[in-house]
Amino acid sequence: MSNQSLRRWSWIHKWSSLVCTVFMLLLCLTGLPLIYHHEIGHLLGNDVEAPALAPELAANPPRANLDDVIAAGKALYPGKIMMYMSQEIDEPAIWNVTLGDHPNDEHYKPIAVDARTAKVITEPAFEGGAFMSTMLRLHVDLFAGLPGMLFLGFMGLLLIVAIVSGVVLYAPFMRKLEFGTVREGRTKRLKWLDLHNLLGIVTLVWALVVGATGVVNTLADVLLKVWQATEIAAMLEPYKNAKPPERMASMDAAVKTAMAAEPGMQVAFVAFPGTPFASPHHYGVFMRGDQAFSSRLYKPVLIDAETGVITDHRDLPWYLTALLISQPLHFGDYGGGWMKFLWAMLDLATIAVLGSGLYLWVKRGRKAKAGVKDSVDAAQPAQPAQPALARTGESR
């Protein structure tokens, strides 16, 4: 690599990292508890468990009528309207019902209803309680809504640039070193440079994947709007002049209709009219498969909210499929306890890479002051007193 291109890549690596590092540190730190949000929820007593049924019922648990489930939630907040109801794949005994003042209410009320008896179990803590909610908001949008999300997405793009430029710089640094060399006993900076290179290269693919899928996730709201403006709008064409539904069709019947239309699939969630996942005239019933992979993908069935008849069902467009696949790859929630642990370890290693990178920049040392970029120290042999990076920039 020529000195000039080395200098160029160093410049790219330095500035792309410097701009995003503080935010990436924040994302790594807030991401750590989010990996374990189930366990933390359990510790804090914020997780919801379905009560045990009487033994004669437990063997063959009943399924409550969904209209009764909805009524149970609504009885708590008679003035509010239904926004969503959803089920987690491993907890069919609970319906998570959300009610709000309007279909886009950010301060919605979550209610857990027993899916077998249609009795309210509890009102779970909003977003898992104050601590987890703060972690989540800092991680997702810095409490700044869509602009915050897109800003973090841009920082994620810079991270990808930093990773790629870091890989380019890895080779010249490692030309005369064995893999994994950590030179101790010389300068502290040299040791941290080696650790930076080592941990950076071992976390490379994971960090790229988590970074890129994180960027995709920041586009979720935008992609949803695109979907509404195109496909939902097309499905709504026949309803152009229709008045909003006056009488709502039975949700229980609507879900049965949807399940008959998509055999072998389960209901993941139902979006009520007016929410971003439905239309003003429809229930959006989102079905998922029952296999490890297909359970991540949704198939929407749109049901006329007044007549209960299926209007349309189609596959999600590719960009929403990409979004859904990018979510597990970002969260690390699809491989059990070991995966969560490894996700946490890789997260910690990334914190070390970010922190050491910052340290290396702060301790640029005398060379930087002398006007020589340390990482591109030229071909001259190093002075014995300053062995630090002498090997890095030799032209080939």
Place this chain on the structure above:
Amino acid sequence: MNERFMAVWGMPILLGILTTIGLISALLGDGLWDAVSALALGAPVAVGGWFSLRRKKH
């Protein structure tokens, strides 16, 4: 692609492939797939941990 290239890039490429296998495997299935994923994804963690935490004898 000479010896030096492999000396520098051999391990990073291997770890990259293992990470990729680890990330995809658990997406495709449960049980055995998750175990394969844990082993493959454990490789970069183990290698990173080993080389950064070991202390050389002087």
